[in-house]
Amino acid sequence: MTNKKEGLVIAHLGQGIAVECDGEIILCQPLRKLDTVTVGDKVLWSLVAPEQGRIEALLPRKSVLTRPSRNDKIRPVAANLDNVFVVFAVEPYCDFLLLDQYLAICENRDFAASLILNKTDLPLSESIEAELANYVSLGYALYRVCANDASSLNELKQALRGQVSIFTGQSGVGKSSLTNTLIPDKNLKTNTVSATTKHGRHTTTAATLYHLPEGGDLIDTPGVAIFGLADITTGQLAQGFREFLPFLVKCQFNDCSHHNDKGCAVRAAVESGEISTARYSRFLKLHEKM
Ligand SMILES: Nc1nc2c(ncn2[C@@H]2O[C@H](COP(=O)(O)OP(=O)(O)OP(=O)(O)O)[C@@H](O)[C@H]2O)c(=O)[nH]1
Ligand SMILES: [Mg+2]
Ligand SMILES: [Zn+2]
Structure with missing residues (x-):
């Protein structure tokens, strides 16, 4: 029977996953089905050889x-x-x-x-x-x-x-x-x-x-684009601009792209100065990238 202990994933390295437990760091390999273990995860691990651990289970995540x-x-x-x-x-x-x-x-x-x-x-x-x-x-x-x-x-x-x-x-x-x-x-x-x-x-x-x-x-973290836009919709992108929120509900059409659409309340707010032109133009750029 293996002796499982709780540990904290502190880094995902090429050669394995660094797990911290009782102030020590053990390099672990995950079970194949656990290959999405990431930094910040709490896991159960066991020792399989001297200084060599195996991640047995992923504990529930808060986020x-x-x-x-x-x-x-x-x-x-x-x-x-x-x-x-x-x-x-x-x-x-x-x-x-x-x-x-x-x-x-x-x-x-x-x-x-x-x-x-x-x-x-x-x-x-x-x-x-x-x-x-x-x-x-x-x-x-x-x-x-x-x-x-x-x-x-x-x-x-x-x-x-x-x-x-x-x-x-x-x-x-x-x-x-x-x-x-x-x-x-x-x-x-x-x-x-x-x-x-x-x-x-x-x-x-x-x-x-x-x-x-x-x-x-x-x-x-490494300075790469670690966030991607691929997993959000264009509607969610607009909601990601917090100052757009009060206006989104006022656009004439539900599927408004907030670009040149008729009756767009976001665009009107940009024109009246309630939304910064710079933020709006970056919204359009991100929208285009998606
Ligand atoms: N003038 C100045 N230079 C700084 C300051 N902080 C960091 N640097 C310099 O900026 C450069 C990059 O710093 P890093 O801490 O490696 O940057 P990073 O964001 O971790 O970069 P990645 O790991 O590639 O994502 C180094 O040459 C630092 O010396 C600062 O407050 N003022
Ligand atoms: Mg760095
Ligand atoms: Zn709109």
């Missing part, structure tokens, strides 16, 4: 964030999340289209989403400030931080406390740098987890969960 992958499959990105933090920065550039895509998915999946502007040591243009003011007026929390300045992270730390959070955003915005500053012993742990996945670059290759010193967990 799961997914992304579309090849052959129309949906892959989980992370499980049991409370909050999604979309990280962006003026360098490489502020990709508001990607940001709106992330926000629209979060709105549809009922994930609380917040924004983190990193690299505040770099100058911001007025047009970016105007965009930021608009997100704040829509009710999104915005944290302005600098990964090199721990004192800039105090407010963010409060928001992360006791929660399971994920950092997402394009490559190079500083997700890992922020994680490093928030989690002092991170490098040490990263080396234990992925000693065999090193390849000289800093780019993160696997979503990895870390424990915050103040309590709570933080998942750092």
Whole structure:
């Protein structure tokens, strides 16, 4: 009889799944039918050889964030999340289209989403400030931080406390740098987890969960588009723009695409200045991409 223990999946690596149990990390292989186990999952595992585990069962999830992958499959990105933090920065550039895509998915999946502007040591243009003011007026929390300045992270730390959070955003915005500053012993742990996945670059290759010193967990992800639009409908995309909601019900036609349709209340709200033109044009771009 095998002795099953409960563990937490902290990373999905090429060579197996890193499961944390009683403060130790064991590399496990999942049973074939459990190949969708993901970071943040609670699992039952057993030891099959020295330092070699097997995942026997997946425990119920509170939530799961997914992304579309090849052959129309949906892959989980992370499980049991409370909050999604979309990280962006003026360098490489502020990709508001990607940001709106992330926000629209979060709105549809009922994930609380917040924004983190990193690299505040770099100058911001007025047009970016105007965009930021608009997100704040829509009710999104915005944290302005600098990964090199721990004192800039105090407010963010409060928001992360006791929660399971994920950092997402394009490559190079500083997700890992922020994680490093928030989690002092991170490098040490990263080396234990992925000693065999090193390849000289800093780019993160696997979503990895870390424990915050103040309590709570933080998942750092690779800067790829981990959210896809493929699993939402065009109607859901519109609902993902929270300021559209009061107008969607007022469009003349139920199947309004909010483009050039007759009697579109969303478009009217853009014209009257109630909806930002920039957000509306990004909605149209995402709509086109779908
Ligand atoms: N000026 C400045 N540079 C920063 C700051 N935070 C991070 N960087 C730099 O930005 C670059 C990318 O940082 P990473 O933390 O690797 O970015 P990432 O988002 O984890 O990237 P991926 O893992 O590829 O998704 C590095 O050269 C960092 O030193 C900051 O607050 N200010
Ligand atoms: Mg990274
Ligand atoms: Zn409409």
